[in-house]
Amino acid sequence: MGGRELLNWDGSRKLYGEALELLPGGVNSPVRAMRSIGRDPIFIERGEGPYLFDVDGNRYVDWVCSWGPLIAGHAEPSILAAVRAAAERGTTYGAPTAGEVALAREVAKRFDSVEMIRMTSSGTEAAMGAIRLARAVTGRDALVKFAGAYHGHTDGLLVSAGSGMATAGKPSSPGVPAAVAEQTAVVPWNDADAVEAALAARPVAALLVEPIPANMGLVPPAEGFLKRLRELADQYGAVLVFDEVISGFRVSRGGAQELTGVQPDVTAFGKVIGGGLPAAAFGASSEMMNHLAPAGDVYQAGTLSGNPLAVAAGLATMELLDEAAYLKLSQTTDALADALRDAARDHPVQVVSVPGLVTPFFTDQPVSDFEGANSCDMDAYARFCRELIERGVYPPASQFEAWFPSLAHDEETVEMTAAAAAEAFDAVFADG
Numbered sequence: 001m002g003g004r005e006l007l008n009w010d011g012s013r014k015l016y017g018e019a020l021e022l023l024p025g026g027v028n029s030p031v032r033a034m035r036s037i038g039r040d041p042i043f044i045e046r047g048e049g050p051y052l053f054d055v056d057g058n059r060y061v062d063w064v065c066s067w068g069p070l071i072a073g074h075a076e077p078s079i080l081a082a083v084r085a086a087a088e089r090g091t092t093y094g095a096p097t098a099g100e101v102a103l104a105r106e107v108a109k110r111f112d113s114v115e116m117i118r119m120t121s122s123g124t125e126a127a128m129g130a131i132r133l134a135r136a137v138t139g140r141d142a143l144v145k146f147a148g149a150y151h152g153h154t155d156g157l158l159v160s161a162g163s164g165m166a167t168a169g170k171p172s173s174p175g176v177p178a179a180v181a182e183q184t185a186v187v188p189w190n191d192a193d194a195v196e197a198a199l200a201a202r203p204v205a206a207l208l209v210e211p212i213p214a215n216m217g218l219v220p221p222a223e224g225f226l227k228r229l230r231e232l233a234d235q236y237g238a239v240l241v242f243d244e245v246i247s248g249f250r251v252s253r254g255g256a257q258e259l260t261g262v263q264p265d266v267t268a269f270g271k272v273i274g275g276g277l278p279a280a281a282f283g284a285s286s287e288m289m290n291h292l293a294p295a296g297d298v299y300q301a302g303t304l305s306g307n308p309l310a311v312a313a314g315l316a317t318m319e320l321l322d323e324a325a326y327l328k329l330s331q332t333t334d335a336l337a338d339a340l341r342d343a344a345r346d347h348p349v350q351v352v353s354v355p356g357l358v359t360p361f362f363t364d365q366p367v368s369d370f371e372g373a374n375s376c377d378m379d380a381y382a383r384f385c386r387e388l389i390e391r392g393v394y395p396p397a398s399q400f401e402a403w404f405p406s407l408a409h410d411e412e413t414v415e416m417t418a419a420a421a422a423e424a425f426d427a428v429f430a431d432g
């Protein structure tokens, strides 16, 4: 255990105690509580580049990066300067600004399938807007989504598979009306026959797809699968929606659709597009988008949509994301994935990566769908995370999340992670 620091979390523990009385579970979003890795949350004081600093004075190499938005790392100087300058001109007007036009132009430049966007404040709202638009243009209600995909916490998408393959889904959370869940069929990822059965079973408004799913851990599509989804959507008259809230601006300049060459009808954006501030969007052809009010009659709105600070942060982030940046991100991703693979040696771990995303699955089988992800050794992943945290490395506290390399990570942070991971894997598998 050479070099292992003994951290203490007295300050975090005290704050967590107070938080538990004022916030359900002590947090404002469930995964932050770290319950699935069997420990208490760590309260953060600040971030800098690839590092997080907690209220207890500990430093961590941060592979969460706020779950995706911080592709440039924490407190990147040019993004801070842009936000500061915007704030000095006022924080919100409820009226259009030049920045929104510039950001829309930048998105349209990067994504061939997008001519116009509508901004929202969260990815959840972007997915909601995409669905309403799809329902409006098709005159249909039903949706098809994939098991293990996440599209935000809206009613119709917090749904799990019903008893029959191609039939109605059931609520995956109390509070979701059964009548709403029934409108959504849930099918296994990478299973084109199940998709076709669901599309044939009833008229479907939208086929919702995370083209490079990263919410069951990272499970890239099988060869030709997205192309098949495009064909099936066309054949059955469903709108093909790519939820690129994670993959957009991350896996390549033009997201998963550029990387795979498959174009959707509608795309949802989030996370990176807001540069670390609350912004998201959905986009499509002008013909499709002009159905939205006030150009058309499909209602969608937001008090802080296109917020000037978030737009400034998004634009400053885009400015950093040139070809050299994607090359660097890809190299850092490979270095992290290789480091984890080397550290795992012959332990039963599958390290999966695409540029900007990595998941080490605790299984000896390749993972191709939610069932595979679900059969990983969750206790082993949990122990691995706890061991990493004690060694100053901050991983996503769930087997179902991806690790997020950023432009701020470098050789040093990868080496620190490699050393911690080697000890952590040994600790995990020593007991087994």
Ligand SMILES: *Cc1c(COP(=O)(O)O)cnc(C)c1O
Pocket: 121, 122, 123, 124, 125, 127, 150, 151, 152, 153, 210, 215, 243, 244, 245, 246, 270, 271, 280
């Ligand atoms: C995070 C996420 C969302 C939801 O975005 P929020 O901003 O958290 O509402 C939607 N889709 C995908 C693929 C996501 O990863």
